[in-house]
Amino acid sequence: MMKQAQQAGLFDKIKHVMLPVGAAMDVLEGLGPEMPDNIWISGRYFFLYPDTAQNKDWVARFRKRWNHYPAYVSETGYSTMFAFKKAVEAAGSKETAKVIPALEGMELDSPAGHRVFRKEDHQAMYDVPWGLTKADPAYPFKIMGKQVVIPAKECFNRPPFEGEASMPPFKS
Template sequence: YGIEMAAEEKGTVLGRPIELIVEDTRVKPPVAVTKAEKLVYKDDCKALIGVFSSGVGLALSKNIDKLNVPFVSTHVMTTKFYGLHPLVFRSGQLANDQTAVGNVKGILARPDLKDRTYYVIVHDYSWGHDAGERFIALAKENGIKVYNDTYDKAPIKTKDWSSYISKIKASGADGVYMAFITNVIPAFAKQTSDFGLQGKVKLVSAAAPGPLELEAGGEACHGIFGASDWAWDVDNANSNDWEMRFWKKFNTIPSDAAVHSYVGAMNLFNAIEKAGSTDAKAIADALRGISFDGPYGNVRISAKDNCMRNSAVLTETMAAPENPFGAKVYMKVLKTFTADELGPPE
């Protein structure tokens, strides 16, 4: 949706209409590579943008010399993306180290959070592993107690979390650091509540929960704490205008995932325009250092490592005030971090 919205608003690039060709990777790296080859060799696409999974993003990056087009990831969070390849960029989602910095800073600033012991559980693939390791290392550097240094790894297809929650309950930990795909977070929170742990065990998330899933989870999802790029509680003119345009166009609550996609697409479209060409190297050169002022402020792709720098927010889920979307649960903004606060240094 975010990429569609950006393409519609941008309209044309180099005097030609923007054509989006969409393929589903099914979150499987081999499928993603096959689909990318089809997009480039058959459909003559000049750039690739998107992908939700770090595993998929890394697989495409390994094949980027053969594909020979710029690839802009809007959601990959693994720190392996820094300076990965001259044609590979991140413009959208915070990296795992940036999220860990925001979450650790947030924990340390809260007396009710900093003295807890955190049980770490992640989805069992490259992003989850990296997210868990980044948090554990930074937490320990800052005196935050971690129960399980080796962290639990749950298959992506996990639906019943009872065995994991039983382990958390038995551990005596009163905090959980979770690195789950966004639509799973509310389901995990609801099952945690069913075990009687809501209010006793604090959930800190390495990714923002999906707004529609939060609605389905209701009060059981109150109290999820975490750093992310954006929430619809962000209050500035660009954000307020964008979220209403999105709501009117798609009739659904805007998510941070939609914003990542929109901003990443705008940086790509503007880079092609700046390059004055669809040549891969020319577009890549134009992407380095480019920026876009969008819903979460200025998002600039660093010329140092091809990954963006931008401000971010620390949020906590709770009952929503009256709002245009009729939402009952929202991510309340507690604090805004500057790009310099999150790093990494340039």
């Protein structure tokens, strides 16, 4: 799609293009240098965000083991298991009925940053980075350059569910 858009001159005609999961490694590596500059991209995780010791350490260990930059599914899988471990330890059990209350309201620092599990719907809330693609000689693909970080409460601002009609799947 990106190649066809370039051939059609789309990026010369449209001021802003947004790819909600454009920061996924399969997208960035798949397109390589063919990804245009100044495309808004985001994802559940991007290996250069946040700029914390925990994230840098995790990325370095991942790269050493797999010789690849971590995709968002790698980080979320890792953080999910870490959260489950923390909940099992807090609950003193692996029983679902005991683990659920331990997860509710849990706060967790992960490679992707600080997460909070909302008690009302068990949604893990976290800040979401958006950035403009740019070339960087350190990488064979475009990276997320200039960033805007959307705070968790603005990304997941739906109030707690109230009654059956407000719960997914939504009724029309």
